[in-house]
Amino acid sequence: MKSLRLRITFVFSIIVLLSGTFLSYRVYTSSVNLISLSLGEQAKSIAESALRQIEIEKYQEITPEKGETEYYKELRQKLNQIREANNLKYLYTMQERRKDNGSEYIFIVDGMPLETKEGDFSPIGTVEENVDSMQLAAFSEGVTKIGALTEDDPYGALVSAYVPIKNASGAQIGIIGADFDASSVYDLMKENKRNTILMIAVILLISVIITYIFSRMIVSPVLRLTREVQKVQEGELRQWDGVVRKDEIGRLSEAFRKMVAVLREMILEVQSSVQDLRQSARVHAESTEASNVMSQRITAYLGQAAEAAENQVKCSEETVRTIGEVETEIQRVAASLSIAADAANEVTVAARNGNEFVQQAVHQMSSIQASGLEMAKDIQHLADQSSRVSQITLAIREISAQTHLLSLNAAIEAARAGEHGQGFAVVADQIRKLAAQSEESAVRISELIESILGSTDRVVRGVEAETKEIDLGRAIVEKAGGAFAQIVNEVQKVAGQVQEVSAVSQQIAAGAEQVLASADETDRLTRLTSEQFQGISKASEEQLAALQQISSSMEQLNRMSERLEHLISKFSL
Known part of the structure; x- marks a missing residue:
């Protein structure tokens, strides 16, 4: 690009685009983190509240081998009540089971209604295939973990919290997970994302237009000054009024006008001196x-x-x-x-x-x-x-x-x-x-x-x-x-x-x-x-x-x- 106007427009557009993108990304990530943290804290509170409803000794008796006991059904109903009361999508407990080639993580109590059809909930002993990093951290570290806002095909948009379940001796026997349904939030974030992109596009367009107008205001007198410089280069030293401005371009134009005037006077003086010199040389x-x-x-x-x-x-x-x-x-x-x-x-x-x-x-x-x-x-x-x-x-x-x-x-x-x-x-x-x-x-x-x-x-x-x-x-x-x-x-x-x-x-x-x-x-x-x-x-x-x-x-x-x-x-x- 040989045009200064296009260069200014392009550079400022890139700056606005990068600034808007970075700002939008920061706003989006901050919003996601804020929502994730807010919902995660609520899920954590709900999970901790649900943990207090669990009788640890009876809970330890619930195993896949024993099947659905009375306490299993009771605990499932309590968890369902808590889930529905707090507008959770899922509330469940999980347990780590050791195997020769590693560990697997199985569901113990899925806080869904008892009348839920099989396939819409996870029965006792169901192995979780998609274990996220927060779940693994909660099992391995034995501390409460709050997951980020995620979306996947089986479960949709979720914000999860994982609270360890410990027995009377303090040994971890599992975790309780609480998943907030963040579909509406996620849809709102997508909408905000689209709006942000549209706003960036509008801002970019407006910035390009403003930049073009501003660059034209800058470049036009520069182009006029360039044309005058070309005329001076071609030997034309006629009087020029200059660009009437009060900024640096105006001062540059005034300095160039004075330079042309001084150069014109010098050339006239040299011309007169040359004529006198030639006359003197002829007389001499x-x-x-x-x-x-x-x-x-x-x-x-x-x-x-x-x-x-x-x-x-x-x-x-x-x-x-x-x-x-x-x-x-x-x-x-x-x-x-x-x-x-x-x-x-x-x-x-x-x-x-x-x-x-x-x-x-x-x-x-x-x-x-x-x-x-x-x-x-x-x-x-x-x-x-x-x-x-x-x-x-x-x-x-x-x-x-x-x-x-x-x-x-x-x-x-x-x-x-x-x-x-x-x-x-x-x-x-x-x-x-x-x-x-x-x-x-x-x-x-x-x-x-x-x-x-x-x-x-x-x-x-x-x-x-x-x-x-x-x-x-x-x-x-x-x-x-x-x-x-x-x-x-x-x-x-x-x-x-x-x-x-x-x-x-x-x-x-x-x-x-x-x-x-x-x-x-x-x-x-x-x-x-x-x-x-x-x-x-x-x-x-x-x-x-x-x-x-x-x-x-x-x-x-x-x-x-x-x-x-x-x-x-x-x-x-």
Whole structure:
């Protein structure tokens, strides 16, 4: 039985049936015992009263062998009177007779009328075939016994009492039995039994009906609650008014209604949260995608900046090498000017010594002319190298401007990247400072180069003037020795110019050393910038990988939110 209503009806019916049966059985047995005890006590009293009517000595003379004596007939009449007076069915005496194979119990005096036909009473010596247990107990124990209400075919319904008959010495010589006719009582008990069974049936039917109604009162709201639970199981969470009762079922229904309401609010909140989560995930994914694109652009810019830094390193190395060559050339010019100064001094001494050294002076002038030509070549070469240095300085300034532009772009991209670009912004600021320092060094180099170029130009003009003067002096020396004084004067001028050129050359050499130091510093800073750009590029690649991982996580989060929305969509709110 899967129905709770049928189970309740069945269980309560069984309980009522068992209770009614047990109660009826107890009432019936109690009634039987009460009747048996009441009638048995009356039979006992009658038997004891009849026993007092028996003369024991005469009674002992009554035997089956002697037959019906006068006292037998007298005693039979007395017992019949007592039987009829007390409405007994049977009143009799019995005796135990020993035999080889046991004992038998025979009737002595049957208290029936003398005119009773044979067959309607038990003559003297008749053996009792149906000896009940109370009779046997009375014979064996020698005490009064009261039997239960019995019914059998020969005698009908009876309640018996058995009183021992004892002689003067106290020996038991038999028993006297008194049987009440309990037919009417027995019929009444049967009637009561039938009435009891009918009453139990009616009570059972009424109990089944009441139980069914009561179970329906219990089960109906439970069934309604079960249907609502099934609806909740199917995902329907609509508002439910519940079962209006004040008992446990009503409290259960109210608790279930509140649970559904709380669950509905939770599902609505989860649904709203899932939508917000999905929107946030979408926005985050878009931001991550934008950051990914920006990181790619930053990585590309950093690659270009790293490449430009490498080119700048190469240019710096070329600048250092060129400045080294300029320094060498300037040292050579200084050495040549020193030689020219020495030669001018010697010419002056030779001019002062006299005309005899004119030929030697002519020869010396030739040497001076050759030296002047070579010095002119060297100075021209120095001018060319200075021009190249100017070009290199211009390239350095262009690289510095490009680096400054790249650092500005990097700072802008770092500001766009937000928190992730703070470290990159610091590096971009350092790069900008390095670019500013490079540009400042390039400006200083340019100023030195312009100074060198100015000095070189003056030297060139002086050398050209010196060459002209040497040519004129040589012509004058060849034409006339008398112009020696003029030559001496000119040589003195040349010596002064050479000394000035030597001083300028020394200044140029010192400037070249400073330019070389600046170029070394620029090279070091350029290398440091290149290393920083490489580190930034690597960090940007790592940041790009992290952003890609975040993008993958956002996609997974989006899938999770979609799955959660699919689960929530099963509920009807």
